[in-house]
Amino acid sequence: MPTTIRYSISDLATYFESTTYDRIMVLCDENTRTHCLPLLTKWIPHFQIIEIASGETHKNWETCMQIWEALVANHFTRNSLLINVGGGVITDMGGFAASVYKRGIKCIQIPTSLLAMVDASIGAKTGIDFQDIKNTLGTFYEAELTIIDPIFLQTLDKRQIISGFAEMLKHGLIADKAYFHQLLDYSFENTIDWPLLIQQSLHIKSSIVAQDPTEKGLRKTLNFGHTIGHAIESYYLEKENALLHGEAILYGMIAALFLSSKKFNYTSAFISALENFTEKHLSTAKIKIDITQVMKYIQQDKKNKGDQFLFVLLDAENQILYDIPCSQNEIIEALNYLHD
Ligand SMILES: NC(=O)c1ccc[n+]([C@@H]2O[C@H](COP(=O)([O-])OP(=O)(O)OC[C@H]3O[C@@H](n4cnc5c(N)ncnc54)[C@H](O)[C@@H]3O)[C@@H](O)[C@H]2O)c1
Ligand SMILES: [Zn+2]
Structure with missing residues (x-):
């Protein structure tokens, strides 16, 4: 229950x-x-x-x-x-x-x-x-x-707020574009209606989970940005300047949108919007990673099936798609895109 x-x-x-x-x-x-x-x-x-x-x-x-x-x-x-x-x-x-x-x-x-x-x-x-x-x-x-x-x-300090905000942006991207834009419009200097925003996010997450509690299908869409995001988070865990979960997920979402644009002509306006948000709040929209190392973490991801790397992506009509196979070369291209 x-x-x-x-x-x-x-x-x-x-x-x-x-x-x-x-x-x-x-x-x-x-x-x-x-x-x-x-x-x-x-x-x-x-x-x-x-x-x-x-x-x-x-x-x-x-x-x-x-x-x-x-x-x-x-x-x-x-x-x-x-x-x-x-x-x-x-x-x-x-x-x-x-x-x-x-x-x-x-x-x-x-x-x-x-x-x-x-x-x-x-x-x-x-x-x-x-x-x-x-x-x-x-x-x-x-x-x-x-x-x-x-x-x-x-x-809670501002960095942690942005980290949580990243997951809210994810909810917007996968299920409610108006909510995504509403979030991007917020200025953290002004008072934020947290109860309202939190409940919108909870509504999106809960309704997806209710349809697929054990992640056989639809719930996978909540992993949007997480295949590459988790790998970047794991990579940074060993470093002194570790990234917060949501910070890593912001990069993972940019990479997933890049793959979406390559494979499904996803609209670039949303990618720029997310990059601008990242640049504004994370000091940079680019990171320095060892791509071979990050690739190793991606290979260990629970979401892979056999040799296939399965991704959650968006198509040109903003529809969310899951279990989309991406090749190692495509992923490396996306990591290069993130890389300074
Ligand atoms: N189970 C899931 O579905 C799911 C989904 C998303 C993320 N996660 C997991 O969540 C974890 C990240 O969570 P997080 O970002 O909350 O990290 P966290 O638990 O490390 O908390 C962040 C920091 O904020 C501090 N803190 C928490 N509340 C505070 C408050 N009110 N005032 C002052 N300080 C406070 C904590 O002590 C900590 O230092 C990751 O391990 C991630 O894998 C799980
Ligand atoms: Zn997450």
């Missing part, structure tokens, strides 16, 4: 009136403990805290062990609850940890980054990186409840 989504942290009060758990653990990182947990404490009955180090490099097996060890040490049972308070790293990893602990304990997702609000915390995908490859281990596991409250965005 899909998770119940609520839009205010005060909805936790109603939830806890009708449920009982023997133990409750809140999973957070040092940032969400400082900035987000204080807003939540009055809504959650007696709980314990596991704090892990923030960042994608900690979304791994070792950190999961810490979580499971804390659950065991504190005698968490099948009737206990895990509440994940954080960005996509926490919601992905906490969801994964909950899904396998005693064959699955209940969890609540409280996304606190924009990216987690519009993307990571809904759709039931959980996971961790393994051997430096993104989301290699994971499960499909629905949270009991997901609270998406923009109140948390007040303490």
Whole structure:
């Protein structure tokens, strides 16, 4: 059953009136403990805290062990609850940890980054990186409840906001061009109607997931920009100047639009629009990558079938297409296009 989504942290009060758990653990990182947990404490009955180090490099097996060890040490049972308070790293990893602990304990997702609000915390995908490859281990596991409250965005820095915004642009590109343009028109200097924008993104993602929960077909369109984007993200993971997920996805989407224009005469106006956005907010629209290395990551992508590289692309009529095979040479051409 899909998770119940609520839009205010005060909805936790109603939830806890009708449920009982023997133990409750809140999973957070040092940032969400400082900035987000204080807003939540009055809504959650007696709980314990596991704090892990923030960042994608900690979304791994070792950190999961810490979580499971804390659950065991504190005698968490099948009737206990895990509440994940954080960005996509926490919601992905906490969801994964909950899904396998005693064959699955209940969890609540409280996304606190924009990216987690519009993307990571809904759709039931959980996971961790393994051997430096993104989301290699994971499960499909629905949270009991997901609270998406923009109140948390007040303490999120601009770079993280842009990273989440990238996934919103993705939703616009694949499903609602008017929304895409509406997003591009926003100036981050002015007040933004977050509740409205977030709900538009959630509507797009939820309706796609509802039609294809286990990604047999249509849900693949949500991976738009992610084949090359994930490879670039993995490549940068080892570097000092690591890219945020959404930043890497912006480059992945530009590459996917480039492939779309090559193969299906996709309109170049949208490519320029996305490049301008990227240039404005990421300091440059070009990156420096070792193409051979990035190609190696693309070869390990879960979405490949045999020797074929399968892409989500757009055609000249703006229709989204999935499972489109692209050759290694075509991909290298797209990577060269991104490359400075
Ligand atoms: N499961 C899915 O469907 C799905 C979809 C998209 C992305 N993801 C995953 O999401 C992850 C990226 O998520 P992210 O961008 O949220 O990264 P993140 O979890 O690392 O959070 C970004 C940073 O912001 C901090 N932070 C979070 N909320 C804050 C707040 N309110 N105030 C101050 N600081 C705050 C965190 O501590 C962290 O340092 C990636 O691992 C990606 O693979 C999953
Ligand atoms: Zn993503």
